[in-house]
Amino acid sequence: MWRNCVRLARRGLGRGAVLRPDPTVSRCGVSKDYALPNSSWSQGMMDLYSRFLEMCKDGTWKRIPSYSNSVDHIPGKAFWGVHSKYQPQLWQTINMDTEGVGFEYAMFLNPSEKRMVCLFQPGPYLEGPSGFAHGGSTATIIDSTIGSCATFVAGRVMTANLSINYRNPIPLGSVVLVDSKVDQVEGRKVFLSCHVRSIDGQTLHAEATALFIRLDSTKSLQQQMSCQ
Ligand SMILES: CCCCC/C=C\C/C=C\C/C=C\C/C=C\CCCC(=O)SCCNC(=O)CCNC(=O)[C@H](O)C(C)(C)COP(=O)(O)OP(=O)(O)OC[C@H]1O[C@@H](n2cnc3c(N)ncnc32)[C@H](O)[C@@H]1OP(=O)(O)O
Numbered sequence: 001m002w003r004n005c006v007r008l009a010r011r012g013l014g015r016g017a018v019l020r021p022d023p024t025v026s027r028c029g030v031s032k033d034y035a036l037p038n039s040s041w042s043q044g045m046m047d048l049y050s051r052f053l054e055m056c057k058d059g060t061w062k063r064i065p066s067y068s069n070s071v072d073h074i075p076g077k078a079f080w081g082v083h084s085k086y087q088p089q090l091w092q093t094i095n096m097d098t099e100g101v102g103f104e105y106a107m108f109l110n111p112s113e114k115r116m117v118c119l120f121q122p123g124p125y126l127e128g129p130s131g132f133a134h135g136g137s138t139a140t141i142i143d144s145t146i147g148s149c150a151t152f153v154a155g156r157v158m159t160a161n162l163s164i165n166y167r168n169p170i171p172l173g174s175v176v177l178v179d180s181k182v183d184q185v186e187g188r189k190v191f192l193s194c195h196v197r198s199i200d201g202q203t204l205h206a207e208a209t210a211l212f213i214r215l216d217s218t219k220s221l222q223q224q225m226s227c228q
Contacts, residue, residue: 035066035107040100044175044199045121052108052119064107064116064148066095094144101125103141107148114182116149120196121175132169139164142194142208146180150190150212153182157190157212164208175199188214 037049055061096102104121120141128134143162150157170176180194189211196206 031067033065033067034095035064035105037106038099038104040104040121040123042121042173042175045104045119048119048175048177048199049106052106052117056108060112061108061110064109066105066107094140096125103137105141107145109149109152111152114149114153116145116152116180118145118178118180119175120178122170122172124172127172129169132171135164135166138166138170138196138206141178142180142196142206143210145178146192146194146208146210147212149180149182149192150210153185154188154190154212154214156215158215159210160189160213161211162208163210164206166206167204168206170196170205176205188216190214 037046041049052061053063056063094103094105101123102125104123105118107116107118109116118141122133122137122141126133126137128137139162142164143159146162147157147159176196176198178194178196180192182190182192184191190213192210192212194206194208194210195204196208197204
């Protein structure tokens with residue numbers, strides 16, 4: 001909002017002027033795709049990213065952009081925009097304006113396999129044990145990847161259960177592949193699983209299972225979340 005105001009001011013609009021939204025600016029800030037290469041990405045991250053981009057060419061995989069103001073870019077049934085106050089600013093959690101310090105990532109969807117992968121390079125702000133990623137940051141990237149996969153098949157979902165086994169710590173600055181897939185859909189329940197591996201596939205860092213519940217369309221998100 002503050003950045004919107006600054007922009008309007010820069011466009012020379014004073015008090016009383018009719019304010020038309022700048023299409024490049026959302027309610028929540030300037031639209032920016034955070035899941036694009038930047039100078040903090042290691043060669044390993046770049047190589048993996050290029051490999052997935054290559055696999056996008058025949059349509060098997062799709063790159064998922066990441067804006068902090070909307071999740072409506074996830075293909076499929078996703079649509080969150082109706083709940084204005086609670087419109088998810090999901091990626092605010094993981095998108096940081098300083099490159100390289102937090103979550104550097106890119107997601108790719110394989111629609112026919114109902115599979116979402118995330119290339120993830122954790123930065124120094126995510127430190128838990130000295131030199132390694134905090135388990136909570138690993139949980140966040142797993143939840144975000146699995147959640148995006150669940151969103152693709154079921155639309156508006158929330159995590160009901162997330163179970164993670166941490167097998168090997170993730171060194172800060174390394175690159176791992178978070179690989180998630182839908183195992184089963186039963187009514188409103190979406191069961192998924194996920195593996196986090198080093199890019200050479202030799203190290204299993206974590207494995208997870210999750211249950212996501214599609215939100216009841218007859219209830220508002222506010223009712224469902226018991227707030228207001
Ligand atoms: C401010 C809004 C921001 C929301 C952001 C969320 C998503 C972002 C948007 C798009 C997604 C894009 C990408 C996704 C990326 C990341 C996702 C992050 C998601 C989160 O970070 S999200 C925060 C943590 N998450 C919670 O804060 C949930 C708190 N919770 C609840 O809000 C309710 O609990 C809810 C809605 C889950 C269910 O409530 P409900 O009323 O709709 O459904 P109900 O309780 O009737 O359950 C129906 C059937 O599921 C079974 N069931 C339910 N829970 C179970 C469990 N834990 N274990 C085993 N079975 C379970 C029941 O037993 C019944 O089964 P049956 O039908 O067989 O009887």
